[in-house]
Amino acid sequence: MLQRxxxxxxxxxxxxxxxxxxxxxxxxxxxxxxEVRELQERRPEPEMLEKKGYFVDGAxxxxxxxIDFTGRLRGTWVPIGGIxxxxxxxxxxxxxxxxxxxxDLLVQMRDRGIYTSALWPFYSRFYECLGWGxxxxxxxxxxxxxxxxxxxxxxxxxxxxxxxxxxxxxxxxGIYRCWAQDYDLTIKREQQWWKWNVLTGxxxxxxxxxxxxxxxxxxxxxxxxxxxxxxxxxRTMHVMDYAYADLDSYSALLKFLLDHDSQVGTFRxxxxxxxxxxxxxxxxxxxxxxxxxxxxxxxCSALEAVPFPRDLRDSAxxxxxxxxCGWNEGKFSVAVSGGRAEVCPTDDAxxxxxxxxxxxxxxxxxxxxxxxxxxxxxxxxxxxGLDFLGRLFPQRETYMAEDF
Ligand SMILES: CC(C)(COP(=O)(O)OP(=O)(O)OC[C@H]1O[C@@H](n2cnc3c(N)ncnc32)[C@H](O)[C@@H]1OP(=O)(O)O)[C@@H](O)C(=O)NCCC(=O)NCCS
Numbered sequence: 201m202l203q204r205x206x207x208x209x210x211x212x213x214x215x216x217x218x219x220x221x222x223x224x225x226x227x228x229x230x231x232x233x234x235e236v237r238e239l240q241e242r243r244p245e246p247e248m249l250e251k252k253g254y255f256v257d258g259a260x261x262x263x264x265x266x267i268d269f270t271g272r273l274r275g276t277w278v279p280i281g282g283i284x285x286x287x288x289x290x291x292x293x294x295x296x297x298x299x300x301x302x303x304d305l306l307v308q309m310r311d312r313g314i315y316t317s318a319l320w321p322f323y324s325r326f327y328e329c330l331g332w333g334x335x336x337x338x339x340x341x342x343x344x345x346x347x348x349x350x351x352x353x354x355x356x357x358x359x360x361x362x363x364x365x366x367x368x369x370x371x372x373x374g375i376y377r378c379w380a381q382d383y384d385l386t387i388k389r390e391q392q393w394w395k396w397n398v399l400t401g402x403x404x405x406x407x408x409x410x411x412x413x414x415x416x417x418x419x420x421x422x423x424x425x426x427x428x429x430x431x432x433x434x435r436t437m438h439v440m441d442y443a444y445a446d447l448d449s450y451s452a453l454l455k456f457l458l459d460h461d462s463q464v465g466t467f468r469x470x471x472x473x474x475x476x477x478x479x480x481x482x483x484x485x486x487x488x489x490x491x492x493x494x495x496x497x498x499x500c501s502a503l504e505a506v507p508f509p510r511d512l513r514d515s516a517x518x519x520x521x522x523x524x525c526g527w528n529e530g531k532f533s534v535a536v537s538g539g540r541a542e543v544c545p546t547d548d549a550x551x552x553x554x555x556x557x558x559x560x561x562x563x564x565x566x567x568x569x570x571x572x573x574x575x576x577x578x579x580x581x582x583x584x585g586l587d588f589l590g591r592l593f594p595q596r597e598t599y600m601a602e603d604f
Contacts, residue, residue, distance in 0.1 A: 205256045207264075207304035215260065219251050222263045226287035243400055246392040254301035262288040262297040264305060267604060268314060271387045272380070274506040274565065274596065280387065281309045281317035281497065284604040302330055303524050306497055310527065315501035316563075318385065318494045318600065327493050331524050333557040335564040336385055336491030336598040339475055343467040347484035348458045351477075355451035357415070364411040364422065369394045371411065371419045372443075379443035383472060383599040384565055385492060397602065398424065398441055407440055412452055421449035423456065427464060439469040441601060447476060472599040492600035496560045499528045500543045503563075508592055510539040516588040519550035520559055528556055536592060551585025554578045562589065565596025 210216050224236045231239075245251070245265075254262040267282035283305065288298050309317060321327045324334055343351070364372065373389055380386035389398065399409065405426060412421040421444035429435040437460055444450040457467055471477060473488065496502045499520055515535035522528035533546040552569070554562075558578050561567040569589040572578040580586045 203256050205254065205300055205304075207252055207254050207301055207308065210251050210253055215253060216251065218260055219253055219263050222260070222287050222289050223285050225289060227285060243396065246396045248390065248392055252301075252305070254297060254304070256297065259292075261292040261295075262286075262301045264301055265604075266305065266309070268312075269318075269387045271316075271318070272384050273316070273563075274384065274508075276506055277388070278316055278502075278505055279314045280385075280494075281305075281314040282387075282602070282604050283317055283319040286319070299330065299524075306525050310498045310501075310525070313501070315496065315498040315505065316494065316560075317497050318492050320604065321493050324490060324493060328557055331522055331556040331560070332493035332495040333561040333564075333566075334490045334492075335494035335561055335566040336600050337473040338470045338489045338491050338599065339473055339477075340487045340489055341467075341469050341471065341477060341482065342485040342487075343469075343482070344484065345458070345461045345465060345467075347482065348454065348467055349461070351480060351482045352451065352455045352458055355455055356448065358452040358455060359412060359414040359417075359420075361410050361412050361456055364409040366395055366399060368409075368411060369399075372409075372422050375419060375422055375445055376443045378445045382597060384596045385494065385598045385600045387600075387602060389602075393602075397604065410456065412444075412449055412456070414449060414452075418445075420445040421453045423453050425457075427460075435464045436466040436468060437464045439467070442469070450476060470601075472597065474597060491598070494560050494564045494566075496528070496556060496563055497525065499532060499556075499559065503532075503534060503541045503543045506563075507539045508536050508541055509594065512539075512591050513537045514588050514591070516551040516582075516585045517546055517548050518559070518589075519553040520556060521553075522556035525556070534592070541592075549581070551582040552578065552580055552589060562593040564598055565593060566598050568595055569593070 210219055224231055248267055250266045252264050253260040264286045265284055269280045269282045270277050271280035286298060369391055376389060407424050407426045409424045411419055414420045423439060424441040425437050425439045427435055427437050442453060444453060515533060517531050517533050519531045520528055531546050531550050532543050535542045558572045558576055569578060569586055573580060
């Protein structure tokens with residue numbers, strides 16, 4: 201029998217409660233219903249998180265959230281639909297509901313002009329099959345007290361640190377904006393995002409927030425962290441977020457962490473893949489992590505929105521496959537001049553054949569065409585086409601610190 205499916209905003213308190221219970225079953229099943237209600241009352245989700253339910257024949261069979269971010273891409277601001285949380289309650293799993301919901305969500309995003317999207321995967325293969333591609337990495341450092349002491353030994357004198365709070369969001373945001381401009385995929389953080397996410401998070405934690413002022417009294421770094429574990433030596437300091445305006449301020453921040461050596465035995469910090477810690481030859485454990493997954497939602501709008509190298513005056517035909525978004529399927533002529541692209545459907549022979557995941561990784565600047573050709577199967581029909589793609593999409597530094 202034909203099922204009637206729709207993805208829509210929640211209506212009424214009962215649907216909101218049901219949505220929330222699916223989120224907690226999926227992501228925090230250890231919490232009791234009582235705890236969930238209490239956390240919820242303390243810090244309800246902000247308006248910018250659009251809660252949606254996927255209803256089949258009237259039953260909520262899968263849920264998701266959409267956050268309409270503005271993010272940095274190729275040096276300009278673009279809309280990025282942040283997707284999360286995605287969950288199907290266990291009684292409805294493996295029936296194609298999450299996939300159907302994401303397909304409908306992509307249609308809604310396209311209709312609203314949100315032509316790119318990003319999400320954190322539980323398992324990247326699941327989303328790769330749906331067109332998202334890993335588009336950033338991070339380095340996870342784990343320092344012992346000795347590692348950190350060795351690292352900060354040569355660092356110069358410090359300014360001052362003071363405890364910060366929601367009252368200081370404007371100052372924190374100024375430092376964040378300065379730091380974030382070196383990375384694509386970083387987002388503009390609105391007040392409500394700072395309050396609800398950066399200074400708390402899904403698990404509604406209350407981290408410590410410290411602000412650093414240099415010797416001139418300028419606010420030039422901040423660090424947000426949790427201290428976990430019960431016993432002195434077993435405790436871990438987990439840095440959840442940080443930013444700095446210059447390297448002196450970053451080194452002061454690391455010295456500040458070390459001043460917790462009487463309380464903490466292990467320090468964890470996630471950084472962009474190219475962090476100065478590598479130049480400073482930090483010792484300790486370091487692991488590379490695959491980062492956020494990114495997807496172009498609408499090929500034409502996305503390609504026409506961002507600036508390209510001004511000296512590039514050329515064109516090629518890209519043949520794109522996209523099993524979820526029919527409007528992205530087919531051959532597109534991409535003609536670039538004066539730093540902008542003009543994109544239109546064509547019947548001409550293609551120079552390069554690629555799927556939407558590969559195109560998304562190129563667009564984000566995370567992969568080069570040569571890497572995709574070697575590892576993933578980007579198909580090249582003309583050497584000029586490959587060369588064009590390389591000049592069109594120079595690689596960029598990408599990083600996404602937000603948790604959603
Ligand atoms: C992950 C989850 C959302 C999948 O929901 P679902 O409705 O069962 O997924 P679908 O039936 O639409 O599956 C879509 C595809 O993914 C595959 N798939 C589903 N669950 C999978 C899993 N756990 N691991 C790998 N592949 C999976 C399906 O086989 C299907 O593949 P196909 O298109 O080739 O047939 C659901 O298991 C869940 O809520 N898990 C807990 C919360 C979670 O991890 N959410 C994701 C956060 S990023």
